Amino acid sequence: MKIVIIGTGYVGLVSGACFADFGHDVICVDKDPAKLDMLARGEMPIWEPGLEGLVKQNVADGRLSFTGKLSEALPDAQAIFIAVGTPSRRGDGHADLTYVYDAVREIARALRDPAVIVTKSTVPVGTGDEIARILEEEGAPEGTVVASNPEFLREGAAIVDFKHPDRILVGAEDQKARDVLTEIYRPLFLNKAPMLFTSRRTAELTKYAANAFLATKISFINEMADICEAVGADVQELARGIGLDGRIGPKFLHPGPGYGGSCFPKDTLALLKTADDFNVDAKIVNTVVRFNDDRKAAMAERVARALGGSLEGKKVGILGLTFKPNTDDMREAPSIPLVRGLIEGGAQVMAFDPVGMKEAAKVMPEELVYCEQPYGVADDADALVICTEWDSFRGLDLARMKKAMRGTALVDLRNVYERDEAERAGLDYYPIGR
Incomplete structure (x- = not known):
C-alpha cells in the first residue's frame, strides 16, 4: 500500500519508518529543507533509539523516501497521514491547528484521486469534522474520507511501542477508512494487537x-x-x-x-x-x-x-x-x-x-x-x-x-x-x- 506522511517530526518519522518496515511504500513530506538535507545524509533530526538504523535500511530497500513537494508524493496514495505539530496556542492553551489545516488545504488542492486522510497529530475533538469540511470546500476528489488514528508512543521506546502496541485506535465514520487502516496495520495482527474502532x-x-x-x-x-x-x-x-x-x-x-x-x-x-x-x-x-x-x-x-x-x-x-x-x-x-x-x-x-x-x-x-x-x-x-x-x-x-x-x-x-x-x-x- 502507498502511504504519504506529512511531517518528519517525532511522530511522522517513526510512523513512516515503521510502516515502511511493514512492507508499505512510504513517502514522508516536510517543508523544512534542513530536515530533508539531514535525512538525505542519513542523519536523524531527532534522537530515538533504533530509528537511524530503521530509516537507513528502509531507504536502502526502496520503501522509504523523503520529499519537500507534496504534489509529487500524492499520486496513487491510498492513505495520507497528517503528523505535523499541534503546539499549545499562546494565551488560551488550545492546540494550534494552523499546520494541520494548512496541510489539509494543500492536500485537497493537489489530490487527484480519492484517499483516506488520517490525523496522526494529537488534535482536539471536532478537528476531523473541520478537516472534512475543508476538503469539501477546497474541492477534494469525491470519495475522500477522514479518519483519526492517534499515536500512543513513548519517547525512547517509540519503535517497540509502534510494532508492539497495546492497542490500535481508529476513529472513522465510514467503512472505507476502516478497511484501509485495517490493511495498513495488518502486519501487527500476528502480534495480536487489538484494533479498536470508534x-x-x-x-x-x-x-x-x-x-x-x-x-x-x-x-x-x-x-x-x-x-x-x-x-x-x-x-x-x-x-x-x-x-x-x-x-x-x-x-x-x-x-x-x-x-x-x-x-x-x-x-x-x-x-x-x-x-x-x-x-x-x-x-x-x-x-x-x-x-x-x-x-x-x-x-x-x-x-x-x-x-x-x-x-x-x-x-x-x-x-x-x-x-x-x-x-x-x-x-x-x-x-x-x-x-x-x-x-x-x-x-x-x-x-x-x-x-x-x-x-x-x-x-x-x-x-x-x-x-x-x-x-x-x-x-x-x-x-x-x-x-x-x-x-x-x-x-x-x-x-x-x-x-x-x-x-x-x-x-x-x-x-x-x-x-x-x-x-x-x-x-x-x-x-x-x-
Whole structure:
C-alpha cells in the first residue's frame, strides 16, 4: 500500500519508518529543507533509539523516501497521514491547528484521486469534522474520507511501542477508512494487537484522556511523596504497595520533579480548553496542571534547603537535562525551571546530559556551563542534582564524585540511589519522598 506522511517530526518519522518496515511504500513530506538535507545524509533530526538504523535500511530497500513537494508524493496514495505539530496556542492553551489545516488545504488542492486522510497529530475533538469540511470546500476528489488514528508512543521506546502496541485506535465514520487502516496495520495482527474502532470524536478525545490520566497518576504519586516526607514513610515502598493492585498497576508511579515533554503539558491544557468550550468544569485535570507547574518551580528551593537555605555563591552540578531518558527532547523539561531557579538564586550551575545538551542550549540560560562527561559537574560543586534518570547515571563512582566536590549534598530527584550508597561515599543524601 502507498502511504504519504506529512511531517518528519517525532511522530511522522517513526510512523513512516515503521510502516515502511511493514512492507508499505512510504513517502514522508516536510517543508523544512534542513530536515530533508539531514535525512538525505542519513542523519536523524531527532534522537530515538533504533530509528537511524530503521530509516537507513528502509531507504536502502526502496520503501522509504523523503520529499519537500507534496504534489509529487500524492499520486496513487491510498492513505495520507497528517503528523505535523499541534503546539499549545499562546494565551488560551488550545492546540494550534494552523499546520494541520494548512496541510489539509494543500492536500485537497493537489489530490487527484480519492484517499483516506488520517490525523496522526494529537488534535482536539471536532478537528476531523473541520478537516472534512475543508476538503469539501477546497474541492477534494469525491470519495475522500477522514479518519483519526492517534499515536500512543513513548519517547525512547517509540519503535517497540509502534510494532508492539497495546492497542490500535481508529476513529472513522465510514467503512472505507476502516478497511484501509485495517490493511495498513495488518502486519501487527500476528502480534495480536487489538484494533479498536470508534467514532472520530471518541478517538480524538481518547488520546487526550489517556495523557491526562497518566499525568494525573504522576502528580498523585508526587503528592504522596510529599506526604511521605512529612510523616517519615517511603514513597517507593508505598508505590509498590498500591501498584501491585491490579486496578492501579505499577506504571507511572515513580516520584520525581514533575512531568514534561511534548505531550502531557500541552495535551492537558488542550483538554482543559475543550472542557471550557463545552462548559464542563474539569476540576481534576485543572488541579493536575497547577500542581505540576508548582512542583517543577519548587525544585530549586529543594536544592537550596539541602544547602542550608541559600544558593548565593554556591556551585551546583546537574546530571540530566532532558525531560526523560533515551531522548534529546527538552520540551517542558523539569530541568528548565530548576536551572533558572538556581541561577536566579545566585548559584553557578554546571550540567551534563548524554544526548540533550545541544537541544538544551536552545532553551537554557546562557550562564549554564556544559560539561563533557558526568564527573565534570562535580568539580568544586557544593551539591549534585540528579534530574533525569539516564541508565549511565545509575553506576557512577560516588566516592570519585565526592572527592571532586567541595560540598557533600546529593539531591536525587529520581531516587536513583539508596541512602546507604551515598552515605558510604561521604555524601548527604536528599531523595524524593523517602
